[in-house]
Amino acid sequence: MTTLAFAILLVASLAAYALNRRAATGIRNGGARLHSVSNYHGLFALLLMLVPVLVVILAWLVLQGSVVNAVVMGGLPDGTLTGLEKGQVDLILAEIQSIAGGRVFGQPEPWKLAAAERLTELRQLAALGLVLVTALLCLAIMIIARKKVSAEFRARQGVERIVSGLMIFCSVVAIFTTVGIVASLAFETYKFLRLVPLTEFLFGLNWEPQIPIRADQIAAAGAFGWIPVFVGTIVITIVAIVIAVPIGLLSAIYLFEFAPKRIRAVAKPLLEILAGVPTVVYGFFAILVVAPAIRSIGASLGIPVAPNTALAAGGVMGIMLVPFISSFADDALSAVPRAMRDGALALGATRAETVLNVLFPAAIPGIVGGVLLAVSRAIGETMIVVMAAGLMANLTLNPLESVTTVTVQIVTLLIGDTSFDNPKTLAAFALGMMLFLVTLVINIFALRIVRKCREAYD
Amino acid sequence: MTDIPSGSVARTTMDMVRGSLSRRHRKQFILQALGITAISLAFLMLFILLASLISTGHKAFTQTEITLEVFIDPEEISAERLPRGNFDDVLAAALAADLPSVDPNDRAAMRVVGGILSNGAQFQLRDRVVADPSLIGQTIALSVPVSDPYDQLRKGLLDRETPESLRRLDDTQIAFYDRLIEIGAITSSLNTGLLTNADSRFPELAGLKGAIMGSFWALLTCFLISFPLGIGAAIYLEEFAPKNKLSDFIEVNINNLAAVPSVVFGLLALAVFIGWFGMPRSAPLVGGMTLALMTMPTIIIATRAALKAVPPSIREAALGVGASKQQVVFGHVVPLAMPGILTGTIIGLAQALGETAPLLLIGMNAFITSAPATPFDSATALPTQIFIWADSPERGFVSRTSAAILVLLSFLIMMNAIATYLRSKFERKW
Numbered sequence: 001m002t003t004l005a006f007a008i009l010l011v012a013s014l015a016a017y018a019l020n021r022r023a024a025t026g027i028r029n030g031g032a033r034l035h036s037v038s039n040y041h042g043l044f045a046l047l048l049m050l051v052p053v054l055v056v057i058l059a060w061l062v063l064q065g066s067v068v069n070a071v072v073m074g075g076l077p078d079g080t081l082t083g084l085e086k087g088q089v090d091l092i093l094a095e096i097q098s099i100a101g102g103r104v105f106g107q108p109e110p111w112k113l114a115a116a117e118r119l120t121e122l123r124q125l126a127a128l129g130l131v132l133v134t135a136l137l138c139l140a141i142m143i144i145a146r147k148k149v150s151a152e153f154r155a156r157q158g159v160e161r162i163v164s165g166l167m168i169f170c171s172v173v174a175i176f177t178t179v180g181i182v183a184s185l186a187f188e189t190y191k192f193l194r195l196v197p198l199t200e201f202l203f204g205l206n207w208e209p210q211i212p213i214r215a216d217q218i219a220a221a222g223a224f225g226w227i228p229v230f231v232g233t234i235v236i237t238i239v240a241i242v243i244a245v246p247i248g249l250l251s252a253i254y255l256f257e258f259a260p261k262r263i264r265a266v267a268k269p270l271l272e273i274l275a276g277v278p279t280v281v282y283g284f285f286a287i288l289v290v291a292p293a294i295r296s297i298g299a300s301l302g303i304p305v306a307p308n309t310a311l312a313a314g315g316v317m318g319i320m321l322v323p324f325i326s327s328f329a330d331d332a333l334s335a336v337p338r339a340m341r342d343g344a345l346a347l348g349a350t351r352a353e354t355v356l357n358v359l360f361p362a363a364i365p366g367i368v369g370g371v372l373l374a375v376s377r378a379i380g381e382t383m384i385v386v387m388a389a390g391l392m393a394n395l396t397l398n399p400l401e402s403v404t405t406v407t408v409q410i411v412t413l414l415i416g417d418t419s420f421d422n423p424k425t426l427a428a429f430a431l432g433m434m435l436f437l438v439t440l441v442i443n444i445f446a447l448r449i450v451r452k453c454r455e456a457y458d
Numbered sequence: 459m460t461d462i463p464s465g466s467v468a469r470t471t472m473d474m475v476r477g478s479l480s481r482r483h484r485k486q487f488i489l490q491a492l493g494i495t496a497i498s499l500a501f502l503m504l505f506i507l508l509a510s511l512i513s514t515g516h517k518a519f520t521q522t523e524i525t526l527e528v529f530i531d532p533e534e535i536s537a538e539r540l541p542r543g544n545f546d547d548v549l550a551a552a553l554a555a556d557l558p559s560v561d562p563n564d565r566a567a568m569r570v571v572g573g574i575l576s577n578g579a580q581f582q583l584r585d586r587v588v589a590d591p592s593l594i595g596q597t598i599a600l601s602v603p604v605s606d607p608y609d610q611l612r613k614g615l616l617d618r619e620t621p622e623s624l625r626r627l628d629d630t631q632i633a634f635y636d637r638l639i640e641i642g643a644i645t646s647s648l649n650t651g652l653l654t655n656a657d658s659r660f661p662e663l664a665g666l667k668g669a670i671m672g673s674f675w676a677l678l679t680c681f682l683i684s685f686p687l688g689i690g691a692a693i694y695l696e697e698f699a700p701k702n703k704l705s706d707f708i709e710v711n712i713n714n715l716a717a718v719p720s721v722v723f724g725l726l727a728l729a730v731f732i733g734w735f736g737m738p739r740s741a742p743l744v745g746g747m748t749l750a751l752m753t754m755p756t757i758i759i760a761t762r763a764a765l766k767a768v769p770p771s772i773r774e775a776a777l778g779v780g781a782s783k784q785q786v787v788f789g790h791v792v793p794l795a796m797p798g799i800l801t802g803t804i805i806g807l808a809q810a811l812g813e814t815a816p817l818l819l820i821g822m823n824a825f826i827t828s829a830p831a832t833p834f835d836s837a838t839a840l841p842t843q844i845f846i847w848a849d850s851p852e853r854g855f856v857s858r859t860s861a862a863i864l865v866l867l868s869f870l871i872m873m874n875a876i877a878t879y880l881r882s883k884f885e886r887k888w
Contacts (some may be wrong), residue, residue, distance in 0.1 A: 062735065140540075160784045170690030171699070174712045174758070177751050180628060181722060184729035194565065247496045254493025267497060274504055276870060280841045281511075286847045287855070289510045319503045328482050348475070352486035359869025373717065380719020382815035387848060407721050407815070414728065414819050432725040443717040444710075 001127035002061065004136040006302065006413035011054050016045035023149040044155040045145035047162045053137050068122045075118060089317060114369070147428035161457050162263040183391050185436055188429030196224045198412045199397060201430060207393035207404075209413060209424050224427050226434065232310070232403030236385060239314025239379040239399050240321055246369060247318075256333045258356045264354055275323035283387030286316040300399070306390070306402040313388040314399065317381055321374045328370025328450075332363035335454060366453035372446035376439040381409040406435050417444030498817040513869075515860030521608045521649035521662065524575065524638060525608070528552040529597045537591045543642075545580035545587075546572055556643055557634055574634060575601040578663040582599060584693045594739055603651070605857035606645070606661045606854035608635055611648065615853065633868060652861060657827050657838065657846070661854025664847070664863055668829040672742050672822065672837030679746025679833055680753055680810050687750075688757030692799075695758070696765045697787045716755035723752050724819030732820060740821040748820060749810040757811065760802020764795035797884035808870050814841040 021042030028034050073081070073093060081089055091444075092112075099108060099116035100123075108116075148155075193201070204225015214356075251271070255264050291312035298305030305311075336359050344354040390402030391412055413428035522852050528548060533545035550572035554560045560567050579602035586600070587593050603609070610616040622628050638644050646692040655665025691712075714761070727748040728773040731737045735742050776786040792799075799803040818822070824844045830837035838846065846865065 056582075065736065120888055156782065160782065163784060164694070167690045167694035167698065171694045172685050172707050174691060174708055174715060174754065177715060177754075178711050181681070181718070181726045184726050184733075185722075188729060249501055250493045250496035251500060253499055254490065258490050258493060267501075270501060270504065271497075274500065276808070276812075276874065277507070277813065278841055278847075278866065278870070280812070280814040280844050281507075281867070284844065284859055284863060285507050285510065287848065289506065289862075319500070350482050352487045352489045353482065356489070376717060380721065382721045383717070383845070386815075387845070392606075407719070410721055410725070411815065411818055414725075415823065422474050427701075429725060429729070432722055436722050439717070439719055439722075440714060443714055446712055447717075452867045 001131055005057055005131050008049070008131065008134050008138060009057065012135075012142060013046045013049040013053075016049050016138075016377050017042040017350075017396075018143045019142065020045040020145055020149050020447040022156075022236045023146065023356060024362045024385055027149070027151055034151055035153060040155040040159050041149055041153070044148070044158045044162075045142070048145050049138060049141045049157060051162065051166070053141070054350060055132060056137060057134060060126075060133070064126050064130070068119065068126055071122060072096065072115055072119045073443045076115060080111065094418065109317050113281040128326050153426040156170055162363055181436065185429055185433040188266045188426050189328050189433045192430040194427035195426065196435060202227055205395060207409070209409070209427055222423065224423070225429075226406075226431065228395040229404055229409055229431065230434075231395055231397070232389070232393065233379055235397060235399055235403050236310050236314040236317065236389060237375060239310055240317035240378045241371070243315055243318025244325050244374060245308075246319035249367070251322070252326040252329035252333065253355055253360075257351055257359075269321040271326060274319065277320070277322065278386070279381060279383040282316050282320050283384045286384060286388035290316055297313065303400065305400050308388060309403045309404045310389065310399040310401065316388065317384050319379055320381075320384070321378060324374050324377065325370055328373070331364070332366025332370065332453060333359055334402065336362045357392055363453070367448035369446045369448075372449070376446065379442075380407065380435060383409060386411050405432050410435070465483025479873045497872045500532055502758060511860045511863050514857050517662075517865045518652060518857040518861035519649050520613075520646045521651065522604045522612045522644060524599045524604050524644050525599060526643070527555070527597055527684055528583065528600050530583075530594050532595045535587060535594055537594055540582055540591060541588045541625070543584070543587070545583045546870070549575055550651060552600075556641060557637055560638075566627050570631060571634065574608055574631075574638075575801070576605045576606055576662045577660050578603065578658070580677060585611060587674060591790075598832050599645075601645070603662045606720060609632075609662055610853055611635060612644065613857075615772045615857075624683060632842045645733045650815070653865075656827050657825060657843065660806075661823075661850075661852050664858055666865060667841070668826055669838045669840045669843035669862070670865075671829040672745075673841075675742035675815075675837065675840040676745040676749060676805055676822075676839055677746045677811060679743055680749040681803075681807060682745060682756075683750035684753040684757055684806070687801070688754045689799060691754070692758045692761030692765065693792065695727040696762045698783070712755050712758055715751075716759065720752060720813055721815040721819065723748055724816030726751070727816060728819050738834060739833050739838070740873075742822070742830060742837050742839070743833040743847060744820050744838060745817050746833065748816045752807040752813065752816070753810045756806035757799075757803050760806065761795070761799045763790060764802065769796060794886070797880050797886075801877045801885075803804055804873050805878070808873040808877075811873070812841055812866065814845060817842050818845065840869070 021038050023032060024036075024038035024041035028038060073089070081092075085091075093253075095108065095118055096112055096115045099112060100119040201224055204223060205227050206223035206225050207228050208223045231324075251267075255267055259267065287308075291308065293308065294309060294311050294315075295305050333355075340358055340362060341354055344358040345351070349357070385405045385408050389408055390404050392402065392407065393404050394401060396403065410428045410431050413424050413431075470478045472682070481840065508788045527542055531548055531551070531553060534548050535545065540595070544879065547568075550568050551562060553571050554562050554568065554572060557571060560571055564567065582602055583600060586598075604612075607616060609630075611618075611627060611632070616626060618632065620623075629774065637645070651663065653665060654667055655663055656668035659663040691708075695708065695712075699708075727744060731744050731747060732739055772790055773786050776790045777783075781789065817839050822839050824836055824838065824839065826836050826838060840862065844859055847855045849860060
């Protein structure tokens with residue numbers, strides 16, 4: 001039925017296009033001068049129909065489910081739902097839905113069967129209604145649009161107004177996304193902070209989210225202090241940056257200043273491959289190759305290394321960030337004006353001295369911006385650490401031990417079936433909020449530095 | 459008076475320069491050597507990464523199979539009871555015929571014999587008999603996969619030298635295997651199941667079809683949403699937007715969205731799409747919508763760069779002959795920028811294809827044994843399937859994971875190759 005509604009809309013809008021175009025051509029052939037070309041008259045009718053009816057159909061589809069459910073639940077015999085909790089009501093609804101879907105388990109009560117029947121009826125009614133409403137709207141708009149066709153009608157301006165409205169809507173989606181992120185995180189974090197005090201979350205030194213699900217279950221009491229998780233993130237980020245920055249910078253300097261053209265033509269795309277490898281692949285690489293290698297090196301040196309040491313996750317993350325840093329450094333070095341370089345060389349500086357003493361200091365802001373963006377990526381990187389880092393929060397600065405990160409905790413807390421009123425779930429959103437804020441501050445700062453650096457020599 | 463003490467100063471400067479020259483050259487040499495070391499280190503890592511994936515993954519592209527002469531015993535399988543029947547017993551009996559040392563009445567030994575075959579073998583036989591019930595009572599030749607430990611044994615991943623108690627196969631089982639090799643029943647064939655089967659608990663049956671279909675639906679949704687929205691936003695911001703606070707704010711927003719950690723988008727999708735709008739969990743539709751939000755900034759940035767590259771003379775010429783602003787943009791600028799826009803879109807989609815974390819949060823890591831037929835069905839995606847397999851304890855999944863990664867990487871390489879081709883073929887230098 002939904003497909004039918006879309007088909008009606010498509011056919012009707014094409015028909016409206018043809019109708020208006022014919023009408024406009026007819027007026028022109030009658031000797032009148034049209035304000036707009038007849039094509040625009042057709043396009044105007046098309047857009048006038050397509051945009052609002054599409055919005056109506058999509059809104060109908062989004063709302064249909066919950067409205068139908070509400071009507072069915074409201075139509076249950078009096079007293080069946082009194083005194084029940086929200087979870088139990090949801091369970092009844094789910095059972096009615098599965099009966100309506102033809103999956104009957106056991107012997108349901110007759111009122112449930114009746115409700116299921118009603119649900120099926122309502123669903124059919126709603127689908128029928130959608131088609132009917134679509135058809136009527138299309139017809140009405142087609143008549144309205146047809147009436148507009150005249151020699152003076154400014155169809156082009158009309159089309160352009162609609163198009164620019166659509167484009168503004170597209171641009172605003174970016175704002176909606178940001179608002180959506182902030183609103184959803186803030187809302188869930190607020191719910192979390194009603195269960196766990198803010199001071200405990202921000203300054204607590206224990207992170208043990210394994211809380212009992214049922215009252216009689218034996219489990220840890222649950223502690224939600226984010227400090228150990230945060231410290232773990234910092235440890236892994238430092239390992240990654242310590243590896244990525246020297247390798248990235250040195251290879252950028254080499255490629256920029258010393259490498260022959262042919263080597264550069266090969267090396268740059270090869271480095272880009274490192275950047276294009278999905279992070280889940282790096283995670284698998286870390287557990288398959290890097291972690292066992294580090295452990296065997298540790299064993300041969302007599303140093304105890306945890307099986308999921310921060311070195312493995314951080315090291316692989318460092319490799320992932322090498323092309324990121326080297327491309328930022330390359331951009332920053334290229335942005336330095338040629339005159340500075342030529343001046344240094346003319347004074348007799350060697351190429352190494354030119355790069356290190358003239359170009360590099362001038363490019364520092366851009367490079368720092370790139371490194372900061374790399375830091376923010378390392379903090380937000382998820383799959384490598386989910387696969388290769390630890391799950392237990394461990395307050396330590398030793399990279400040989402196993403630590404956990406903010407992103408690991410978010411994923412492990414939310415994987416599988418989750419309900420939204422559980423402190424475990426909400427804790428993940430609180431961690432997400434902190435992650436978002438930290439990376440946002442770093443990003444804004446870094447983007448500003450990079451832009452300043454670019455402007456400095458323009 | 460005009461007699462300048464010639465040379466003395468100059469000579470000392472030159473001497474200083476000459477004296478320090480070798481030191482300075484050495485410094486340059488060291489810097490160069492460090493640079494070469496750094497870049498070789500990066501390439502070494504890339505090489506190790508690819509080499510380890512290929513060396514573990516190539517083994518999953520073949521599958522050990524066993525060819526059996528199966529007598530479909532009417533006593534075990536009757537036409538009336540189809541699709542039920544003791545297909546596993548029939549197969550074990552067929553296998554025992556090849557292994558003279560086994561007593562067909564010893565139930566424990568027969569169970570061991572049955573364990574040689576994959577759990578999927580009986581379903582393969584069942585499907586064949588259900589399709590043609592006249593086979594009952596006949597003897598047919600059947601090739602079925604062996605179970606994972608035997609597959610590992612053939613591929614050399616199971617060491618015969620390990621003490622028996624630590625091995626997954628004991629000496630009798632290995633003797634069975636050697637006997638089957640001797641009579642030539644065991645063969646190895648191209649593992650088409652890797653691409654045509656959906657996920658399974660048994661490594662020898664697990665395939666990527668569900669994941670590939672899931673990724674396809676998610677990417678299609680992602681493209682249908684992010685492409686029009688991204689292009690619309692980019693054209694507006696680049697060509698029409700007035701320079702005011704709102705446009706600046708939108709611009710800052712887009713740049714920041716491009717750098718927000720992907721897992722945060724997963725949280726957004728979980729809270730808004732699944733929590734508030736009540737959309738189905740694990741559906742590629744929701745995954746695609748999430749990926750669309752992440753891909754949009756990439757597309758916007760690429761589109762704006764492509765629009766910027768179109769020279770102003772084109773715009774001015776069109777404006778000069780009386781075109782309206784929108785006619786200029788949609789009739790002239792956008793078509794010229796299209797190759798750049800498409801390249802950026804494909805690269806954005808390639809990124810989306812490899813994205814894992816947000817899909818985990820919306821539940822696209824479920825265990826699902828059938829490929830999704832629509833974007834509303836529960837499914838996994840390629841990267842989440844890799845994650846699931848990497849987490850599985852069975853040895854057989856290690857090479858499957860590497861093989862799945864190789865499949866994912868080949869898709870990515872294909873997309874990037876198309877993007878590079880488009881750029882080199884259609885991009886114009888003005």
